Amino acid sequence: MLGAIEAGGTKFVCAVADEDFNIIDRVSFPTTIPSEACSNVLQFFDQYDLKSIGIGSFGPIEVDINSLKYGFVTDTPKKYWSNFNFVGTMKKRYDIPIFWTTDVNAAAYGEKIRGAAIDSKSCLYLTAGTGIGGGMIINDQILEGFSHPEMGHILVRKHENDPFVGACPFHKDCLEGMASGKAIEERFNKKGNELSESDSFWEIEANYIAQALMTYTLTLRPEKMILGGGVMAQDHLFHSIRSQFEKLLSGYVSTPDLTSYIVSPGLKGDAGIVGALLFVFVQKDRFLSF
């Protein structure tokens, strides 16, 4: 059996699957404090004879194999999670290969191997949820360098009709600061799902996302860009994002047809957990399996 954890900012999902990646059992619980979350994880996995565990975790996390902090959650604003040794805790209980990267890298990988990007050589996955984050897969490899990307914090141009100062504790009005679920809540004192579909704000939301997709297109040249996360439950955003993206890019570079270039996840909400299961496929030297 293969094990996987999608450790999200709001909730954990754990799953076990057979060697054909059919999910046999799964469980989900809120992301409270590390000790509680981990005892839930262990209780679930203890029932099975696992060969490996793939983890896609909220970040920032340490992915440098040569760091003493490899496998740790690092400087998260999430209480009690900073400096938590996630991989080490798992490793202590299960002496099997552990695959470790961010939740968005996991989702990007899931979409690449089994989802919307199955026929593409590369894809980008962007989640607009409580925060904003992105992952990129090229030729079945996860894009990482000095560390993992933090694509949600790129600078955007403030929309002329948007007086909001921004919600990012680091950059105020970066993409996440202006367009995340948290930014919407701070701006309106209510959640995104409580806004009417016809609210003029959605045009502004789509503008920020379109700006970001233009930047990702020009720097990363993915064959597909997949948008997930709670905020993207606003289906009508896709239309507006595509048309604003087209206007911004002004035909400077060619892209696939926009309806097949900017899409929703093929695996729906399961991209992350499926991706974490599929990590056993990633080239071995990409992961520490100590």
Add this chain to the structure above:
Amino acid sequence: MLGAIEAGGTKFVCAVADEDFNIIDRVSFPTTIPSEACSNVLQFFDQYDLKSIGIGSFGPIEVDINSLKYGFVTDTPKKYWSNFNFVGTMKKRYDIPIFWTTDVNAAAYGEKIRGAAIDSKSCLYLTAGTGIGGGMIINDQILEGFSHPEMGHILVRKHENDPFVGACPFHKDCLEGMASGKAIEERFNKKGNELSESDSFWEIEANYIAQALMTYTLTLRPEKMILGGGVMAQDHLFHSIRSQFEKLLSGYVSTPDLTSYIVSPGLKGDAGIVGALLFVFVQKDRFLSF
């Protein structure tokens, strides 16, 4: 012998090297019209018995091996070069492997294998010359997806003290539109090298570049970022770019020490031509060698 062409917007450089990559002979001439430039190229290469030719070309260019236009310069504003079959022209004369990518990808590759990034696993090369362009190398592979990156055209925030409307024919005030050599010339009616080092504009120029480096850092996570091109001859820019970069990023992600993270080219002006020579090392399936 190995051959290489760096086809820049202003000038061509051709070189031949021995199998140890020592340059034996080189020639340079202005980028006039295709027929003239190519006859200069052929005249130079005809003197040698070449095993391969690497080409780093100004763009946009077609790099999709499955396209009928593979090896062409595509929609460049450069007169007479649009739709020029560069690889085909070389191939007709020399029936040897031809390696083909952008001038900035070539420079990035040169810097990675023989230059400032020799000890890094990845690097980004950004040129601020007549235009702005960037290339990225990860684990000795060139980053390309749907096509090659066009990093010079990402959106930047207009600096509050900069009234210039922008020089990019596609986006007006994108990075290239605000910070390229051409933008400086249009803004001041004189060239960058005619501005005093103490001109307050340089702080604005550095701001635009720092914004771009923040975006590249968060999306690509290179281990090193190398800045070349005519405008970067203004050495004092490095200091200002680093300090504005630091302020913008606000410590959100860790990077190498900035003096070793944001650097000038190790190969000086030879990054492109050396990179094009070294293309024989790039994994075969990355290039068409028809």
